Amino acid sequence: ELKVEQNPLFLSMQEGKNYTIYCNYSTTSDRLYWYRQDPGKSLESLFVLLSNGAVKQEGRLMASLDTKARLSTLHITAAVHDLSATYFCAAPVTYTGNQFYFGTGTSLTVIP
Amino acid sequence: DVKVTQSSRYLVKRTGEKVFLECVQDMDHENMFWYRQDPGLGLRLIYFSYDVKMKEKGDIPEGYSVSREKKERFSLILESASTNQTSMYLCASSPTTLSLHFGNGTRLTVT
Numbered sequence: 001e002l003k004v005e006q007n008p009l010f011l012s013m014q015e016g017k018n019y020t021i022y023c024n025y026s027t028t029s030d031r032l033y034w035y036r037q038d039p040g041k042s043l044e045s046l047f048v049l050l051s052n053g054a055v056k057q058e059g060r061l062m063a064s065l066d067t068k069a070r071l072s073t074l075h076i077t078a079a080v081h082d083l084s085a086t087y088f089c090a091a092p093v094t095y096t097g098n099q100f101y102f103g104t105g106t107s108l109t110v111i112p
Numbered sequence: 113d114v115k116v117t118q119s120s121r122y123l124v125k126r127t128g129e130k131v132f133l134e135c136v137q138d139m140d141h142e143n144m145f146w147y148r149q150d151p152g153l154g155l156r157l158i159y160f161s162y163d164v165k166m167k168e169k170g171d172i173p174e175g176y177s178v179s180r181e182k183k184e185r186f187s188l189i190l191e192s193a194s195t196n197q198t199s200m201y202l203c204a205s206s207p208t209t210l211s212l213h214f215g216n217g218t219r220l221t222v223t
Contacts, residue, residue, distance in 0.1 A: 033211050042202060042214040043155075088154065090212070099170070100145070100212060104154035 002027045004091050006103035013079050014111055021106045023072040023089035032065050032072040033090045033100070043088065047074075079110045115139070116215035118203050124221045131190040133218050135203030142207065144186035146170075146178065149200040149217075161186055193222045 003026040013019050023032065031050045035043040047056045049065035049072060056063050060083065062075045072089055086105045093099040119134035137144065143162050147155040147170075157170030159178040167178050175197060179187045186205075190197055198221050204212040 035212075035214075042216045043204075043212075045211040045213070048211045090155075099157065099160060099168070101157070102147075102155040104152065 002029065002091060002093050002101040004089060004101045004103040006087075006089055006106050008106060009104060010107050010109075012109045012111060013076070015080055016078050018078065019076050021074040021076070021087055021108075023074070023103055025070050025072075025089075025091040025101075027091075027093075028067070028070075029091040029093070030067055031092060032063075033092075034063050034072070034074055035088045035090065037086045037088065037105070039085075046087075076108070079108075081110050081112065084108055084110045116203055116205050116213050118201075118215040118218050120218050121216060122219050122221075124223065125190075125193050126223055127194060129190075129193050129222075131193045131220070131222075133188040133190075133201055133203075133220070135186045135188070135205075135215055136184050137186075137205040137213070138184065139205065139207070139213070140183065141205040141213075142183075143205060144180065145204040145206075145212065146176075146186065146188045147202045147204065148172070149202055155202065158188065193220075195222050198222045 005024045034046040037043045047063040052067040054065045060077045065072045086107045088105045090100045090102045116137045145160040146158040149155050161167045161180040177189045201218045203215040206212045
């Protein structure tokens with residue numbers, strides 16, 4: 001079974017600070033996905049990383065993928081309150097390609 | 113824009129009732145999924161389907177069944193609801209191995 005682990009599980013950070021969320025996965029998945037979930041809402045796709053070394057950026061968020069280390073990072077630059085949400089990473093099972101395993105999520109709170 | 117619609121936002125059922133959760137997508141996606149989300153456990157896959165009438169068990173299929181009679185519709189069935197099935201249920205679809213598109217979720221309470 002593919003395992004996907006995120007850390008930290010909870011993150012409280014001040015506005016303007018930088019931080020990184022880590023996502024480790026246990027098998028040789030060649031792609032990785034990041035989602036955002038606001039309280040009481042569903043999941044929204046943030047990034048799709050499709051190959052080793054892939055880097056994607058959107059505003060203050062940047063995601064990268066190292067398939068050899070089985071590690072993806074989500075870096076937050078100069079955090080603002082609007083980024084407060086829960087962030088999930090997900091990896092597909094390679095041999096089926098259409099079964100996704102999710103991490104337990106990182107609950108981010110940005111405080112003024 | 114892909115739209116994944118779950119029929120109910122909130123549902124309250126009694127123990128032992130048969131419960132149907134419906135999900136419809138409008139983008140002709142092959143793959144559809146049912147997850148449940150619980151605090152501290154993240155999202156866990158219940159069942160998925162990669163074609164009409166095809167289904168595969170996920171990690172926690174016990175107590176659930178699914179139906180996919182048409183490509184756009186994927187139903188989750190709780191044959192006899194129990195209190196430990198109180199949860200947020202999320203339906204998703206995807207065309208291939210690209211990203212999942214989620215519905216708004218159904219918060220089910222079983223009393």
